[in-house]
Amino acid sequence: MTLGPSVGLMALATRTERRTEPQPSMTRIFWRSTVGKKTVMALSGLIMLGYLVAHVMGNLKIFFGPGEFNAYGHWLRTMGAPVLHHSWALWIVRVGLLAAVIGHAVSAYQLSRRDIKARPTAYVHKRPRASYATRTMRWGGIILALFIVWHILDLTTGTVHVGGFEEGRPYQNVVDTFSTWYGNVIYIVAMLAVGLHVRHGFWSAAQTLGAGNARRDRALKAMANGLALVLTAGFVSVPVAVMTGVVS
Ligand code: HEM
Secondary structure (H helix, E strand, C coil): CCCCHHHHHHHHHHHHHHHHCCCCCHHHHHHHCHHHHHHHHHHHHHHHHHHHHHHHHHHHHHHHCHHHHHHHHHHHHHCCCCCCCCCHHHHHHHHHHHHHHHHHHHHHHHHHHHHHHHCCCCCCCCCCCCCHHHHHHHHHHHHHHHHHHHHHHHHHCCCCCCCCCCCCCHHHHHHHHCCCHHHHHHHHHHHHHHHHHHHHHHHHHHHHCCCCCCCCHHHHHHHHHHHHHHHHHHHHHHHHHHHCCCCC
16 A cells, blocks of 8 residues: 555654754753752852851941941942942842842752652652751741841831831841840841751752862861851841840
8 A cells, every 4th residue: 555645745744843843952951950950059059148148247337336337238229339320239239139049949949849759659658758957948948038028028128117117227227126026036036047058058059069079078067067157146146236235
């Protein structure tokens, strides 16, 4: 039996279609892979860590009085001038940070979905639980995301602020926040979450980016612990200073 011309044409069309099917780009292949998502987590985490180091240094200026702290808040809006317009540099930082937060959160969510799906459940009665570190990172990440929303509404927009938010007077705003018991609780819990998250996150990022090896692991662990401790102590010192009347 001979095949009609239309059948031959169909076979040719299918073959041509297969050949011209769009290939996924390198970026897409990278993003879909587990190592790609881990790399995005590591790099976005390091960007946020850089911001936290700068932020804690800025916060410590509160110990030099309202003049210096408020001037620092003003500088955040005038940095880059006169080349950049008022607040432009701050907005560039904000957009970069937002991209880092989104990249970090989306890859964390997708990696944990993948991890849950891949866990063997056939021969066990109870589903094996994720490791202690993994659970701490997941819960810590959720607490920090909620904290950041609260923190911006409290000290940047003033929406949930107590005691009359005053734009351009961050010193008084910070003192107001830490004059309430719940302000102290929210911030101190979040700062402890920052410490735990940085401690494990820094270590994981170093492994993902290939910085870890048997010789360097001890130094990397010490760096992770040191960073976590300095950040937590620096951030917590501000509410403690307000509670004890050192800053008022
Ligand atoms: C005791 C601890 C902290 C204090 C006293 C504090 C204080 C402040 C203040 C006063 C501002 C407003 C600055 C201004 O607009 O002039 C601010 C903004 C901000 N803080 Fe904090 N902060 C603390 C901890 C944190 C932590 C742990 C994070 C991140 C996890 C964080 C993330 C941010 C962000 C994203 C902004 C918004 C920056 C902007 O776009 O204007 N802060 N903080």
